[in-house]
Amino acid sequence: xxxxxxxxxxxxxxxxxxxxxxxxxxxxxxxxxxxxxxxxxxxxxxxxxxxxxxxxxxxxxxxxxxxxxxxxxxxxxxxxxxxxxxxxxxxxxxxxxxxxxxxxxxxxxxxxxxxxxxxxxxxxxxxxxxxxxxxxxxxxxxxxxxxxxxxxxxxxxxxxxxxxxxxxxxxxxxxxxxxxxxxxxxxxxxxxxxxxxxxxxxxxxxxxxxxxxxxxxxxxxxxxxxxxxxxxxxxxxxxxxxxxxxxxxxxxxxxxxxxxxxxxxxxxxxxxxxxxxxxxxxxxxxxxxxxxxxxxx
Amino acid sequence: xxxxxxxxxxxxxxxxxxxxxxxxxxxxxxxxxxxxxxxxxxxxxxxxxxxxxxxxxxxxxxxxxxxxxxxxxxxxxxxxxxxxxxxxxxxxxxxxxxxxxxxxxxxxxxxxxxxxxxxxxxxxxxxxxxxxxxxxxxxxxxxxxxxxxx
Numbered sequence: 001x002x003x004x005x006x007x008x009x010x011x012x013x014x015x016x017x018x019x020x021x022x023x024x025x026x027x028x029x030x031x032x033x034x035x036x037x038x039x040x041x042x043x044x045x046x047x048x049x050x051x052x053x054x055x056x057x058x059x060x061x062x063x064x065x066x067x068x069x070x071x072x073x074x075x076x077x078x079x080x081x082x083x084x085x086x087x088x089x090x091x092x093x094x095x096x097x098x099x100x101x102x103x104x105x106x107x108x109x110x111x112x113x114x115x116x117x118x119x120x121x122x123x124x125x126x127x128x129x130x131x132x133x134x135x136x137x138x139x140x141x142x143x144x145x146x147x148x149x150x151x152x153x154x155x156x157x158x159x160x161x162x163x164x165x166x167x168x169x170x171x172x173x174x175x176x177x178x179x180x181x182x183x184x185x186x187x188x189x190x191x192x193x194x195x196x197x198x199x200x201x202x203x204x205x206x207x208x209x210x211x212x213x214x215x216x217x218x219x220x221x222x223x224x225x226x227x228x229x230x231x232x233x234x235x236x237x238x239x240x241x242x243x244x245x246x247x248x249x250x251x252x253x254x255x256x257x258x259x260x261x262x263x264x265x266x267x268x269x270x271x272x273x274x275x276x277x278x279x280x281x282x283x284x285x286x287x288x289x290x291x292x293x294x295x296x297x
Numbered sequence: 298x299x300x301x302x303x304x305x306x307x308x309x310x311x312x313x314x315x316x317x318x319x320x321x322x323x324x325x326x327x328x329x330x331x332x333x334x335x336x337x338x339x340x341x342x343x344x345x346x347x348x349x350x351x352x353x354x355x356x357x358x359x360x361x362x363x364x365x366x367x368x369x370x371x372x373x374x375x376x377x378x379x380x381x382x383x384x385x386x387x388x389x390x391x392x393x394x395x396x397x398x399x400x401x402x403x404x405x406x407x408x409x410x411x412x413x414x415x416x417x418x419x420x421x422x423x424x425x426x427x428x429x430x431x432x433x434x435x436x437x438x439x440x441x442x443x444x445x446x447x
Contacts, residue, residue, distance in 0.1 A: 133426065135380070137386075141403065
């Protein structure tokens with residue numbers, strides 16, 4: 001009892017703080033390492049992946065791992081290792097590009113709304129409130145329905161879906177920081193110097209929200225593969241024969257009992273990518289003194 | 298879920314719901330746990346906790362009576378916000394476990410381009426989500442008198 005009681009009182013000692021700091025940094029480096037692994041894999045994949053991701057009939061469906069096919073073959077006899085490697089290109093590119101576009105749109109929009117305000121800000125925020133109140137996956141499915149069958153499964157549509165899901169959320173975060181910054185002395189001084197709105201936004205506000213934007217990018221990029229994978233799994237994301245991971249999980253789940261590694265390989269790749277991006281964002285956030293435990297959505 | 302024969306043994310009903318429920322729970326639990334942990338650490342540092350410790354109250358009582366009520370609010374709130382997660386999760390889980398629920402209805406009607414059904418399903422789902430948020434907000438007010446009157 002006395003031991004647990006004392007555990008309640010002790011505030012973090014210098015030693016403990018040091019270890020916490022080390023843990024923060026290691027979280028960042030783990031994230032960087034995992035992301036680099038995926039980036040290198042995605043970029044160099046075509047040079048060393050043993051087979052084409054769409055070449056069928058290499059082996060009987062759901063055959064077990066052999067030295068020729070390290071993760072076995074899927075339901076059409078395609079090499080799972082090659083498909084997972086090529087899938088990294090699809091998922092990583094979609095996740096990073098869509099999150100980048102979201103940041104590029106939400107950053108200026110949030111700064112403008114937060115600093116200038118007025119009817120535009122008011123109207124946009126109410127619209128965004130409505131968009132945020134629709135659950136993410138449902139909203140994504142709604143956009144895909146609205147886009148119609150011609151665009152179905154194209155990378156453009158998937159990027160558009162992620163951007164539409166993220167922009168309202170990011171804009172609100174940036175707007176909140178801009179509202180806070182607008183009251184600071186350096187902004188007031190800049191205004192007193194007679195600088196224009198654009199010059200204040202670009203030269204005073206933007207550098208101060210760049211850290212927040214970076215963390216936003218990391219956190220959202222960590223969720224984007226889940227969204228893209230979920231859509232693929234439901235059959236509304238990438239279309240066959242794309243080696244997108246969510247689609248691979250969905251295609252091969254009928255053979256899960258016979259060959260679990262065929263489903264587990266893309267699932268683990270997806271999970272590892274998400275963990276890597278999240279710990280990267282977490283490390284960044286703690287260095288910049290922000291909290292990510294509120295979750296990405 | 299409603300397709301399950303209501304006259305059947307309710308235990309069997311629970312048995313069918315177990316795996317999907319576990320899937321959603323594992324996914325849902327992570328954020329509140331982390332949130333609660335962060336808040337607990339913060340509250341542990343406060344002076345009234347030190348006061349209670351110095352008064353010689355047992356650790357368990359301090360934890361349950363003094364710390365937990367103060368740390369629970371944000372965790373409850375994040376649970377409500379995570380309703381969005383559950384609803385998205387329900388769509389995937391229903392698809393995975395072949396449960397003929399509203400998620401499957403939504404997915405099926407999207408693939409059939411049955412727009413009115415899609416609209417209705419999304420309206421219903423959003424309604425549940427908004428009601429859940431409302432309940433969570435009311436719960437937060439009730440559990441913490443400092444947030445103030447309604």
